Amino acid sequence: MTLRRRVVLSLEQALSLPHATLRFVHKGWRVIRIEPVPTGQGLPGDPNRYIGKRIVGEDRRSYFIAQNVGKESIALDLKNPEGQRLLRRIIEALDVDVFCCNTLPKRHRQLGIDYRTLSAAKSDLVWAGISAMGPDYPDVPGYDPAMQAMAGFMELTGARDGPPMLSGVPLIDLKAGDDVYGEVMAALLERSETGRGREIHVSMLQSAASWLVTTMPLLNFDCDPSEIGRVGNEHRKFIPTNAYPTIDGFVFVAIGNDLQWKRLTQIPKFAGIANEVRWSNEGRHRERAAIHEDIAAVTRRHTSAELMEDFRRATIPHAPIQTIAQVAAMPAVRTKMSSSTMPDGRVIHLQPPAIDLDGPAHFAFPPRYGEHTQAVLREAGLGDGECAALAAQGIVSLGAPDR
Numbered sequence: 001m002t003l004r005r006r007v008v009l010s011l012e013q014a015l016s017l018p019h020a021t022l023r024f025v026h027k028g029w030r031v032i033r034i035e036p037v038p039t040g041q042g043l044p045g046d047p048n049r050y051i052g053k054r055i056v057g058e059d060r061r062s063y064f065i066a067q068n069v070g071k072e073s074i075a076l077d078l079k080n081p082e083g084q085r086l087l088r089r090i091i092e093a094l095d096v097d098v099f100c101c102n103t104l105p106k107r108h109r110q111l112g113i114d115y116r117t118l119s120a121a122k123s124d125l126v127w128a129g130i131s132a133m134g135p136d137y138p139d140v141p142g143y144d145p146a147m148q149a150m151a152g153f154m155e156l157t158g159a160r161d162g163p164p165m166l167s168g169v170p171l172i173d174l175k176a177g178d179d180v181y182g183e184v185m186a187a188l189l190e191r192s193e194t195g196r197g198r199e200i201h202v203s204m205l206q207s208a209a210s211w212l213v214t215t216m217p218l219l220n221f222d223c224d225p226s227e228i229g230r231v232g233n234e235h236r237k238f239i240p241t242n243a244y245p246t247i248d249g250f251v252f253v254a255i256g257n258d259l260q261w262k263r264l265t266q267i268p269k270f271a272g273i274a275n276e277v278r279w280s281n282e283g284r285h286r287e288r289a290a291i292h293e294d295i296a297a298v299t300r301r302h303t304s305a306e307l308m309e310d311f312r313r314a315t316i317p318h319a320p321i322q323t324i325a326q327v328a329a330m331p332a333v334r335t336k337m338s339s340s341t342m343p344d345g346r347v348i349h350l351q352p353p354a355i356d357l358d359g360p361a362h363f364a365f366p367p368r369y370g371e372h373t374q375a376v377l378r379e380a381g382l383g384d385g386e387c388a389a390l391a392a393q394g395i396v397s398l399g400a401p402d403r
Contacts, residue, residue: 005029006188009091010100011078011113013046015144015170016130016204017102018067019177024098024184025070025363026338026353032094032376033068034087035369037077037397044397045075045369056343059369066350069340070363074377075370075397083395084112086377088121093380096122098184102130105201106138115199125197126187128180134203142204144170151208156215159232176207178354239284240291243321244299251304253295254317257281263314269298340365370399 006029010021013035021031035045043050045059052062074090077083091099101113108114108129115127129135132142148154148166158165179202187198209216214236215228227236233252235241241254255261258280265274273294277283284291299307304320311318320326327333328349336352338361353361373396377387390396 006097007094008032008098008100009034009094009096010098011111012100012102014048014102014173015067016142016173016177017100017180018046018048019174020128020130020180020184021071021100022067022069023178023181023354026357026361028359030072031070032072032074032372033367034078035073035075037075037083037394045073049369056365057368060366065340065348065366068366069338069350071367072372072376073367073370073399074373075399076373077395078111078113080395081112082390082393084117086380086390086395087112088118090376090380091118091121091125094376096125097188098126098128100128100130100180100184102142104139104141105129105131105135119197119199123197124191124195126184126191126200127197128184128187128200128202130176130180130202130204132203133205134201144173144204147172147204147208151205152212152215153208156228156230158230160226160230160234162230162232164230171211172204172208175211176202176204179207234288234292237281239281239288240295242292242295244292244296246299246302246304246307249304250321251299251307251311252319252321253311256317260316264316267310267314269302269310270295273298337361338363368399370397373398 006024006027008021008024008029008031010017010031011034012018012021018033021033025031033046038044043059046064048064049059050061051064055062055065076087078087090096099113099118101108103111103113109117112118115125118127119125130142131138132140132147145166148157148171149164151172153171154164154166157167180200183200183202187200191197218227233241233243235254238254238256241256243250243252253264255264261278261281261284264270273291277287278291308318308320310316322330328337333352334349336356337349338351338353339347339349340363341347342365374384374387377390377396378384382390387396387398391398
């Protein structure tokens with residue numbers, strides 16, 4: 001049985017919400033992104049359009065591409081009551097299933113995009129919003145680096161004696177986006193039984209804090225500060241886990257139990273690091289620093305390949321520390337990548353979807369700013385003359401041709 005293709009309308013910019021709606025694209029759904037009309041101040045539309053290397057024209061640069069494949073783009077002035085009426089008309093005419101936004105909550109009513117207003121136009125609409133701290137904190141902006149600091153992630157990242165550090169991946173943006181995706185799916189399942197829509201608010205702070213499962217609960221148990229602070233590449237509980245130097249780089253080793261420790265010390269070159277205290281993880285905690293020094297003294301005398309072959313034979317969890325290019329070249333990743341075709345015909349390869357898709361993982365190139373405004377307005381029942389009049393009034397932007 002083929003399920004009905006859902007329609008998602010999303011007032012989105014930056015990364016968090018575009019990441020969420022990309023997952024709907026991966027499901028084969030129709031995603032229409034809404035961007036503001038030009039104001040005469042700054043570049044029009046999503047600021048992320050203008051970040052990174054120029055790929056196609058001015059408004060599709062490298063940082064914008066991956067999270068916006070397979071989408072449509074319309075430009076509306078939601079500060080104008082006529083633009084708000086137009087939004088509601090589109091929701092009704094296109095039978096929109098899901099409306100999403102990542103606008104400051106204090107602006108929801110001002111723009112006519114709050115759940116109460118839009119659900120009056122379509123009662124079974126699923127509404128989902130991302131903000132820094134949810135509707136109880138309506139004027140707090142949310143950006144991943146600042147949220148990593150606020151949510152304690154930076155306090156957990158970096159060397160033990162070094163400064164707080166950002167993660168190399170925008171974890172909170174992506175976590176909040178995944179939470180929107182999951183909650184929308186749950187709401188649509190509920191709707192199939194109740195016939196009613198639902199309002200969903202995702203707080204980036206709360207979403208991030210939900211991942212503190214290995215640290216925050218320890219506050220109940222008179223924990224040592226080292227258990228909830230920075231430890232570099234070590235693991236707070238399982239000893240030894242670390243990145244160790246080799247002749248030609250580093251290798252990461254993770255010992256998760258006493259049996260794995262025994263297998264490690266049975267490798268001839270590591271036999272000298274064993275003693276009676278270290279047979280248990282509790283004992284290894286007491287000699288944590290010395291163990292790391294002893295292992296490093298061994299590993300720096302051998303190549304990464306030699307050590308990894310030893311670890312493979314002994315069934316020791318380990319991994320090379322790879323560059324992004326090396327990850328992209330792995331068969332397990334390369335064969336799962338999504339792709340798109342640029343306007344010049346060149347196929348580009350993008351990150352893989354989170355799970356295997358039912359259909360092809362090839363998606364249309366991201367849209368120009370306002371590229372689909374006129375087509376969507378026609379679908380909502382407006383004639384070309386009406387579209388031109390709305391554009392002349394600045395209520396919509398019909399976009400610009402490829403340059």
